[in-house]
Amino acid sequence: xxxxxxxxxxxxxxxxxxxxxxxxxxxxxxxxxxxxxxxxxxxxxxxxxxxxxxxxxxxxxxxxxxxxxxxxxxxxxxxxxxxxxxxxxxxxxxxxxxxxxxxxxxxxxxxxxxxxxxxxxxxxxxxxxxxxxxxxxxxxxxxxxxxxxxxxxxxxxxxxxxxxxxxxxxxxxxxxxxxxxxxxxxxxxxxxxxxxxxxxxxxxxxxxxxxxxxxxxxxxxxxxxxxxxxxxxxxxxxxxxxxxxxxxxxxxxxxxxxxxxxxxxxxxxxxxxxxxxxxxxxxxxxxxxxxxxxxx
Numbered sequence: 001x002x003x004x005x006x007x008x009x010x011x012x013x014x015x016x017x018x019x020x021x022x023x024x025x026x027x028x029x030x031x032x033x034x035x036x037x038x039x040x041x042x043x044x045x046x047x048x049x050x051x052x053x054x055x056x057x058x059x060x061x062x063x064x065x066x067x068x069x070x071x072x073x074x075x076x077x078x079x080x081x082x083x084x085x086x087x088x089x090x091x092x093x094x095x096x097x098x099x100x101x102x103x104x105x106x107x108x109x110x111x112x113x114x115x116x117x118x119x120x121x122x123x124x125x126x127x128x129x130x131x132x133x134x135x136x137x138x139x140x141x142x143x144x145x146x147x148x149x150x151x152x153x154x155x156x157x158x159x160x161x162x163x164x165x166x167x168x169x170x171x172x173x174x175x176x177x178x179x180x181x182x183x184x185x186x187x188x189x190x191x192x193x194x195x196x197x198x199x200x201x202x203x204x205x206x207x208x209x210x211x212x213x214x215x216x217x218x219x220x221x222x223x224x225x226x227x228x229x230x231x232x233x234x235x236x237x238x239x240x241x242x243x244x245x246x247x248x249x250x251x252x253x254x255x256x257x258x259x260x261x262x263x264x265x266x267x268x269x270x271x272x273x274x275x276x277x278x279x280x281x282x283x284x285x286x287x288x289x290x291x292x293x294x295x296x
Contacts, residue, residue, distance in 0.1 A: 001068075003075060005039035008032055009047060010072035013065050016054055077139060091278045094123040096141040100223040100239070101265075102126040103246035105293065106145070109286040116285075120278060128221075136270055143279050144268045145286065147240075157268040160283055161290030165203055165261040166244045166254040168230050168237045180258045190235035192226045193219045203261050227252070245293065265290060 001009070011021035012032065022029045040047055047064070048055040057065065097106045102124070110122055125141060129148055135141040136155070145160075167181055177185065218234060220226050226237040227247040244254035267283045269275050275283070 001039055001043060003071070004035055005042065006068050006071050007075055008035040009039055009061075010065065010068055012036060012048065012055060013057055013061065018055065074139070091276065092121045092123070093276075093279055093282055094125075094140065094142045095282070096125045096127055096132045096135045096144040098128065098132075098146060099126045100243045101145055103224060104242050105286065105289055108293070109282065109289045112289065113282055113285050117278065117281070132268075136268070139273075142269065142273070143275060143283070146266055146268055147263055148266070154271050155268050156271045156274075157266045158283070159264055160267050160287040161265040162262055163241050163265060163290070164256060164263070165238050166241050166256050168227055168239050168244045168247065168252060168254045170230060170233060170251055171253050172251070173233075173236075177253075177255050179255065181255045182258050186236065190217060192229050192235045192237040194223070194226065194238075195219050195221050203263060242293065 008021065008025070011024050012018060015021045015024055018029050018032045018036070022032045025032065036047065043064075045060050046058055047061040048057055050056070095106070106124060110124070114120065123141075125135065127135060129146055132141070132144040132146060133152070133155075136144055146157075167186070169177070173189075174186075218229060220229065223237075223239045223243040224247075226239055227243055229235065230237050231247070231249070231252055239254075241254070241256075248254070267286070269279075
């Protein structure tokens with residue numbers, strides 16, 4: 001099958017009709033039908049049959065689609081890239097951010113960016129470090145915003161900010177905490193632990209390891225789940241300051257530690273895929289956003 005065959009086949013498969021595929025591809029219905037017939041003659045079997053007035057994929061088509069959809073996605077990505085190069089400032093940025101940065105930092109940065117470049121479009125994904133690297137490798141994301149600075153020959157990274165860990169708690173449970181806290185002030189209280197093995201997760205575990213009186217019966221993978229558990233009275237949590245700020249309320253508050261537990265924030269991208277001018281401008285604005293939000 002040629003790339004055109006694959007494009008038309010996937011469009012018909014997803015739309016369920018020749019007319020829908022034609023609208024999606026911005027071509028005529030006879031053109032779609034012709035390419036589809038040619039594809040079937042090349043591969044030697046029928047891809048669709050008419051069932052109650054609609055095109056239904058054959059069993060062979062289902063199998064073929066599972067193999068073809070990744071190619072189709074890459075064709076779409078290539079077309080979008082070509083459009084973005086030609087559009088200049090009217091571009092598209094695909095960003096992968098950690099869930100904790102997706103609560104406040106990323107939305108604030110995107111809003112500030114759009115005030116300057118209102119015609120740029122965004123695709124924002126939240127994911128953990130291991131998934132983010134895969135997203136960059138497979139060209140699903142242009143840049144990633146992470147806490148770790150991964151040492152990998154295919155990656156380039158740039159420091160754009162820093163932050164620190166804080167204690168998130170219910171005011172009713174700890175009403176008299178000073179402006180800064182130490183672990184011994186918390187006492188034998190239940191701490192919600194993080195299963196994240198990245199930089200921040202390791203810092204949390206080291207911090208908890210300094211107080212053997214603490215107990216934990218809940219582990220979570222994301223900081224905003226930890227914050228939700230704190231809100232419902234399930235315990236205390238040591239989280240990043242951005243998650244803490246996003247969850248401030250009449251019931252919840254946070255405190256930094258006397259002995260600051262800090263970490264750095266990086267923008268990463270593939271070495272063989274340099275950042276576009278718009279992506280560079282986005283990271284500059286995120287750097288300013290981080291500086292204005294963080295107290296580190």
